Amino acid sequence: MEWLYMYMPIAGIDIFWPGLVLIGFSVGVIGGFFGMGGAWMVTPGLNILGFPMAFAIGTDIAHIAGKSMVSTFRHSKFGNVDYVLGLTMVVGTVVGIECGAQIVMWLEAIGKVGPVVRWVYVGVLALIALMVFSDYYKAHKKKKAGVVDEHGAVGFTWYKTLHKINIPPMMHFKVAGIYCSAWLPISVSFLTGVLAGFLGIGGGLLRMPALIYLVGCPTHVAVGTDLFEVMISGLYGTFTYGVKGRIEVWAVFVMLCGAAIGAQIGTVATKYAKGYGIRVAFGLAVVACMISVILKQYKIDLAATVVILGAVGAICVYICGIMFKGAANELREKKANSKLAAA
Amino acid sequence: MKRFYRIWPAFVALAMLLVPELVMAAGGKAEMLIVVADNRTVESGWFKFWIDAYNTDPFMFGLYCTLFTGFLGVSLGLITDQIMKRTGLDLTSRKLVEH
Amino acid sequence: MKSKILCCIVTMIVALCVAAPANAADVAQGKCVSYDKDKGVLVIEEFNTKFSKENKFGEPTGKQSTFNTKEALVGITPTPGDIIRLAYDGKSADKKTFRVMNVTKQDLMKK
Incomplete structure (x- = not known):
């Protein structure tokens, strides 16, 4: 069974490569569908494979950058990426992340960093989950009552209030179909950036719901635009982690082979x-992440790993199900249509 | 002027990206890790290239990693794109339905 | 769009091919005999590459080598007896070292 193990030249160890492909694939599917990087899902998987932890984060980020490229291109063909909005938000994200990191350093100086960061993380995740589910409940009620707009029933519409702010420059984001002050996406991305920097995460998990609820993007455009941002920050992360010697390049390649296929499936x-459908599944993923963080806080690492990998597996199967069912239906319809045309 | 309004954030973003210390990588700051990759038993030239870059010049290694990742992202994207096209699905349009 | 992507690919390939590493480093591994941080001198007893269960890091060769670590990136400070792996410029007379890794004390599985 030697061929199942691959030599990692920098760490100098042999790794079970089908495991890497599988991790890449499942995170690719989930990332393409939700519009996030998903580093929190990769690390426990790498841990189980016996991957050196010193290289885990850097390798994660490099593979996420590559995977987001694949997803962004695909989303872009569907018209799901608002590049202008994405670039506008990069400004806020960058400054925000740096501010968040400064807060962490201050907390480190007063010696309270560990628990504070974890519990804020749990609080934020709980809030996101609560928001997603109550929004779904509201939209469901509206649909039953027959209150439906051009894209179907919608729950929270906080963004409508925020769009009324008219501090110049006003911008028209065509793909997202939004006309608002440029300061809205900048400040939203700044806030999510501060949180991301503070929590030490990429931020896709926070930015995706923020794009929907605060900026007012349709869900599909939020996913695509967020992936575009993940791609930019991922490439920069690859560079800095590379300089710090924390990337196992060969593992990136192997994981990306799985992730590229996964990203296509997740995106389509x-x-x-x-x-x-996307929002609720995303909410469930957030709940899984929250439970795993709580378990980790109480040092129940094994259970945390089981929760994350279980959630990743289940969500991945769910998304693949959507994709194959939808694709089969589309192909069947196409066939029927061409038969009709021929007749 | 209107046109400038539309693209100014892009310029600011690019300017920020050029100031590395201001930008923190996603995932938190990492300490420099001093690992020496062992090339004594490695025969493959490809592996040797990476090991040598890693051992001698951290900056160039970071640059190669970024280029390699970008290259992989684009080329694997193109390959899987071709595969998806062969399925005969419509990959250029979708309906925006929220609920 | 397609031609732009192709241009990107070609540029990256060219960049990767043209920019070969300036230095090819030799690697040595062995037991630390002495390390003078101020003078930047590290002496190790070199091991060969015959790895086995008894000799995880190779067999001792008895050959002592001195390295110049003045400009090197040194991880955890080596103490006599530690297993050290280092990358050095084989062409330079004083064996100018790039990186020094303390194999004994560096736990790669730790974050």
């Missing part, structure tokens, strides 16, 4: 999913 699956 968004075509067959309704916005709220």
Whole structure:
């Protein structure tokens, strides 16, 4: 069974490569569908494979950058990426992340960093999950009552209030279909950036719901635009982690082979999913992440790993299901249509 | 002037990206890790290239990693794109339905 | 769009091919005999590459080598007896070292 193990030249160890491909694939599917990097899902998987932890984060980020490229291109063809909005938000994200990191350093100086960061993380995740589910509940009620707009029933519409702010420059984001002050996406991305920097995460998990609820993007465009940002920050992360000697380049390649296929499946699956389908599944992923963080806080590492990998597996199967069912339906319809045309 | 308004954030973003110390990588700051990759038993030239870059010049290694990742992202994207096209699915349009 | 992507690919390939590493480093591994941080001198007893269960890091060769670590990136400070792996410029007379890794004390599985 030697061929199942691959030599990692920098760490100098042999790793079970099908495991790497599988991790890449499942995170690719989930990332393409939700529009996030998903580093929190990769690390426990790498841990189980016996991957050196010193290289885990850097390798994660490099593979996420590559994977987001694949997803961004695909989303871009669907018209799901608002590049102008993405670039506008990069400004806020960058400054925000740096501010968040400064807060962490200050907490480190007063010696309270560990628990504070974890509990803020749990609080934020709980808030996001609560928001997603209550929004779904509201939209569901509206649909039953027959209150439906051009894209179907929508729950929270906080962004409508925020769009009324008219501090110049006003910008029209065509793909997202939004006309608002440039300061809205900048300040939203700044806030999510501060949180991301503070929590030491990429931020896709925070930015995706922020784009929907605060900026007012349709779910599909939020996913695509967020992936574009993940791609930019991922490439920069690859560079800095590379300089610090924390990337196992060969593992990036192996993981990306799985992730590229996964990213295509996850991205195309968004075509067959309704916005709220994506939002609810995202909420479930957030809950899984929250539980794993709580378990880690109490040092129940094994259970945390089981929760994360279980959630990753289940969500991945769910998304693949959507994709294959939708694709089969589309192909069947196409066939029927061409038969009709021929007749 | 209107046109400038539309693209100014892009310029600011690029300017920020050029100031490395201001930008923190996603995932938190990492300490420099001093690992020496062992090339004594490695025969493959490809592996040797990476090991040598890693051992001798951290900056160039970071640059190669970024280029390699970008290259992989684009080329694997193109390959899987071709595969998806062969399935005969419509990959250029979708309906925006929220609920 | 397609031609732009192709241009990107070609540029990256060219960049990767042209920019070969300036230095090819030799690697040595062995037991630390002495290390003078101020003078930047590290002496090790070199091991060969015959790895086995008894000799995880190779067999001792008895050959002592001195390295110039003045400009090197040194990880955890080596103490006599530690297993050290280092990358050095084989062409320079004083064996100018790039990186020094303390194999004994560096736990790669730790974050």
